[in-house]
Amino acid sequence: MSALAGCTEEIGREFPSNEKVPLSEVVPEVPVKKRTTVLETGITELAGEDLTTNDEFTAEIEAAGIEVGSFSERYDVLKLEYRNQTRRNRGVLHELGLVAGAYAALVSADRTTTALDVTITNARSSTVGFVEISSEYAARYNAGEYSAAEYGELVASSITSKRDSPKVKPAPSS
Numbered sequence: 001m002s003a004l005a006g007c008t009e010e011i012g013r014e015f016p017s018n019e020k021v022p023l024s025e026v027v028p029e030v031p032v033k034k035r036t037t038v039l040e041t042g043i044t045e046l047a048g049e050d051l052t053t054n055d056e057f058t059a060e061i062e063a064a065g066i067e068v069g070s071f072s073e074r075y076d077v078l079k080l081e082y083r084n085q086t087r088r089n090r091g092v093l094h095e096l097g098l099v100a101g102a103y104a105a106l107v108s109a110d111r112t113t114t115a116l117d118v119t120i121t122n123a124r125s126s127t128v129g130f131v132e133i134s135s136e137y138a139a140r141y142n143a144g145e146y147s148a149a150e151y152g153e154l155v156a157s158s159i160t161s162k163r164d165s166p167k168v169k170p171a172p173s174s
Helices: 008-014 035-046 054-063 092-106 135-142 148-157
Strands: 065-072 078-085 113-120 127-134
Touching: 035 148, 054 065, 054 078, 054 092, 078 092, 078 127, 092 113, 092 127, 092 135, 092 148, 127 135, 127 148, 135 148
Parallel strands: 078 113
Antiparallel strands: 065 078, 113 127
8 A cells, every 4th residue: 555655646646737728618698599499580582482493492492592503404403503691699599590481481382392301511512511401391381291390300300411531640759
């Protein structure tokens, strides 16, 4: 037992004192918005619009502030590519809510389509994510079977991120 004597005294000297602000002191504004609330806001903003054509769909989401890179239709699947405009008061979820709301409006006009495939790019036109919005979800939302929050949650569950891991270069050993 005498071999351990003095060990605890030395440990306190090994680590420098913490001089940085503790993270526990940095807290977000309360209440924190849930992702379903953010999506729901975007969905309800555009879901009531009268959209019957692809051109009206893209014009409506562009009017909402979404920069459309490309839009096409292949067979019965619509494909949208847009540039994420990361703003302080609005992020990807809000933008996807707007797209999902406009898509629900298009589906409510009896537009025959299976899904809307969305590709999200950043300012450098690099792909950062994908989303697939099923026309079945949009039709059920329009029929009142899903609330805007439920429809939004289904949209959010299909988000696939394509962010690359940061490249870490180890320091040369000495």
